[in-house]
Amino acid sequence: MTQASNGPALPPTEEELSRARLKxxxxxxxxxxxxxxxxxxxxxxxxxxxxxxxxxxxxxEDVRIVVLSGEGDTFSAGxxxxxxxxxxxxxxxxxxxxxxxxxxxxxxxxxxxxxxQEGFLWLRRPDLVTVAAVRGHAIGAGFQLAxxxxxxxxxxxxxxxxxxxALGLVPDLTGTKPLVDIVGVNRxxxxxxxxxxxxxxxxxxxxxxxxxxxxxxxxxxxxxxxAALLATDREAATATKALLQQAAGNTLQQQAEAERVAQxxxxxxxxxxx
Ligand code: CAA
Numbered sequence: 001m002t003q004a005s006n007g008p009a010l011p012p013t014e015e016e017l018s019r020a021r022l023k024x025x026x027x028x029x030x031x032x033x034x035x036x037x038x039x040x041x042x043x044x045x046x047x048x049x050x051x052x053x054x055x056x057x058x059x060x061e062d063v064r065i066v067v068l069s070g071e072g073d074t075f076s077a078g079x080x081x082x083x084x085x086x087x088x089x090x091x092x093x094x095x096x097x098x099x100x101x102x103x104x105x106x107x108x109x110x111x112x113x114x115x116x117q118e119g120f121l122w123l124r125r126p127d128l129v130t131v132a133a134v135r136g137h138a139i140g141a142g143f144q145l146a147x148x149x150x151x152x153x154x155x156x157x158x159x160x161x162x163x164x165x166a167l168g169l170v171p172d173l174t175g176t177k178p179l180v181d182i183v184g185v186n187r188x189x190x191x192x193x194x195x196x197x198x199x200x201x202x203x204x205x206x207x208x209x210x211x212x213x214x215x216x217x218x219x220x221x222x223x224x225x226x227a228a229l230l231a232t233d234r235e236a237a238t239a240t241k242a243l244l245q246q247a248a249g250n251t252l253q254q255q256a257e258a259e260r261v262a263q264x265x266x267x268x269x270x271x272x273x274x
Contacts, residue, residue, distance in 0.1 A: 011058040012051050019090070020051035023071070029064040030226055031055075034071050035142075041077035042070040044141055045089050046112075049119030049173070056122030064234055065226050066123065068149060069133040070142075078140025078163060113172055120174040123148040126242040129229050133222045134158045135215055137197075140167075144175030147182075150241070152208060153222055155215040158200040160208060166195035181248060182207045235274075239266055 017024055021037040021044060033055060035042040059066075070076050080089050088094035093112075098104025123130040123145075132138075132146040135155035140163040146152050162179070164171045171179075171192065180188045183206050191198060204212040213221045229237070239262045247255050 009058045012054050016051060016054075020047045021045065022048060022051055022055070024055055026060060026063060029062055029230060030067065031059055031063045031065070032067045032069070034069050035076050036071045038070075038072035038074070040080065041074045041137065042072070042142070043077045043080040044145075045080045045083055045092050046095075046116055047090075047092055049116040049141075052119035053115075053122060056119075056125070059128075064128060064237070065229055066128055066130045066149075067133060067222060067226065068123075068130065068145065069222075070135070072136075073157075074136035075132070075134040075138040075158070076142030076145065077137055078142045117172075117174050120145060120148040124150075124245070126245065127234075127238045129237065129241070131222060131225060131229075133218055134160075134209075135218055137161065139163050140171070141173050144171055144173040147175040147178040147208075148173075151210045151225065152203075153211045153213065153218065153225060154200040154203055154209040155218045156200045156212055157215050158203065158209070158212075159197040160203055161195060161197045162192045163195050165192055235269060236266060 012020070012022075012024070021035060021042070023032075023034040023036045025032045025034075033052070035044060035048070037043060082089040083092070083095045086094055086097045086100065088097065095109075099106070099109065129151065130149040131151045131153060132149040133153050134146050136157055137159050138146045139161045143160045143162055146160070162171055162175070170176075176188070176192075179191070183191070187206065198206070198208065200209060200212045203209040211221060211225070243255075243258055243262050246258060250258060
């Protein structure tokens with residue numbers, strides 16, 4: 001990440017974004033991140049995800065909503081398959097070359113993947129609401145990116161696919177937990193191990209999409225959702241998202257306590273006029 005001396009971290013430059021196949025537009029409280037490589041169906045590379053992490057680390061403080069989408073008719077065809085070739089992609093390291101020639105260890109690959117996962121993890125931050133606007137294919141890492149968001153709005157032509165096992169791999173970009181949380185382990189096993197495409201309507205039924213709309217209605221529906229989210233008090237939204245995120249892992253008693261703690265804090269803030 002670029003850091004001015006003693007100053008705040010700087011956001012990625014246009015050149016960095018372009019090399020990462022990303023576009024970023026920040027307007028007041030809304031940041032729009034677009035995966036931008038339509039000629040390769042918005043296939044992504046390691047740099048896409050490290051730059052996504054950089055975007056998350058340097059978002060202006062007043063950003064509350066992040067909308068993720070893909071340029072053109074596809075959300076994303078997942079990892080650029082060139083990443084598995086010995087030469088890698090656009091000067092980026094190959095995922096396999098070092099293991100093949102013995103210059104990388106499995107531990108080093110784990111560290112590398114941890115860096116890539118940072119591009120997905122920040123999308124869960126309680127002070128943000130993240131929205132995936134999905135049209136066309138969301139395959140592999142593309143599906144995992146959509147799963148990392150709080151809200152998925154799908155065009156009716158959307159198709160979700162966890163392709164990794166069909167390629168001899170596992171989904172490793174933080175998608176397995178939200179998938180299981182949403183559909184349960186049995187359906188998740190079926191979806192992943194068949195690597196089948198889940199269409200938009202089925203995704204809606206399974207809870208993998210909060211909304212499914214006609215393709216031409218996608219931008220307007222996303223804008224309406226953003227406006228509705230922005231109408232909610234920011235501090236209350238942040239505290240509520242934090243509360244909801246811990247609910248599944250808590251007992252009822254623990255969650256009741258978490259509610260009390262959060263509410264007392266909110267009431268104190270309201271009483272102070274904050
Ligand atoms: N990587 C690199 N290039 C890709 C790509 C990918 N993932 N997906 C598509 N492209 C390229 C194609 O090679 C093609 O390039 P050329 O024009 O130079 O031939 C171009 O994009 C258009 O592709 P198609 O003609 O196939 O487009 P389509 O609209 O008919 O099909 C698609 C779209 C269904 C997404 C299909 O391209 C496809 O299945 N792509 C591969 C998907 C895939 O296997 N992704 C990896 C999943 S695993 C993962 O993401 C995570 C992990 O860690 C393993």
